Amino acid sequence: MLNARACLVTFVVVVVVVVVVVVVVVVVVVVVRFGIARAQCAPHLSPMKPKQLESELQRIEDFRKPKQNLEQYATTPLLASRLLHCASVEFDDIRNKTVIDLGCGTGVLSIGAQLMGAKVVIGFDCDRDAIEQCKENMDLYDGFGSGCGSELVMIDVVELIKRYDCDDDDDDDENNNDSFEYVDYKWPKCDTVLTNPPFGTRRKGADVAFLAAACKMAKCAVYSFHKTSTREYVRKVALKKLRAKSANVVAELKYTLKNQYAHHRKDEVDVLVDVWRIEPLDDSDITSNNVEESEKLLKELAKNIDELQLSNRERKDRAKLREKNSTS
Secondary structure, three states: OHHHHHHHHHHHHHHHHHHHHHHHHHHHHHHHHHHHHHHHHOHHHOOOOHHHHHHHHOOOOOOOOOOHHHOOOOOOHHHHHHHHHHHHHHOOOOOOOEEEEEOOOOOHHHHHHHHOOOOEEEEEEOOHHHHHHHHHHHHOOOOOOHHHOEEEEEOOHHHHHHOOOOOOOOOOOOHHHHHOOOOOOOOOOEEEEEEOOOOOOOOOOHHHHHHHHHHHHEEEEEEEEEEHHHHHHHHHHHHHHOOOOEEEEEEEEEEEEEOOOOOOOOOEEEEEEEEEEEEOOOHHHOOHHHHHHHHHHHHHHHHHHHHHOOOHHHHHHHHHHHHHHHHO
């Protein structure tokens, strides 16, 4: 009788212990998974340090077949981590913000922005192959994609900016321009724009077009890479042509470009670049007078970009046509 009672007690104790162990294991698993998911979808709770962010971004694959006409050079993890850390920690322009990655390429700035706590990230690029590769890179990171506030859009901002030049030199109808009513695009709006634009060596004027589009989209700040040698030119464009409230170099870095195109002779070349923080006009600063002035300046800028992309022969032909129209 005593042996049976002892066995029963032992059995009950074992069952209780097993149940407790199972409950503890389940709780631990749930807590760990919740913590990981929370860290992935809400990394802004603990912003990464530059070295940690750089290490995370090493997983991103570079362009498989970079296109020379688009000046596709991958933004290195080093450059991306320094820009994102500066924008997030020093200026609070990333955490819990809506961010546009203009010319997203393989997605290093988009992914980095989400790792630094952006609420929503939208990547824009004119190259379908780049967008597909960006999507693949995002899939490498658990919790990324449409379910965690990211989106990819195919758009060519250079062509959009060029359309601000509404003059049609080939049109013989003199009344067309008089009857034309200017209507601005419905530009997507965000808090912060990040961009590593083409330098403009192959696609002339592309760097300026990217800046112009970025200033149309951003409500708080634009972060952009540009050659240090063009510093004064970029400052002039930002403050005088785009009427930005401020334009400052917040970091000076070295951009290592690898040998990936036929015209390259060296294995790699180091280019000194500036990280710019440009603060565009906000809604409270906009009046009817400076809107009209901004549209005029943007139209002139678009005309310059359009002409930069013409061949010498086309440029001469257009000049002759304008001279003929002015004398007639």
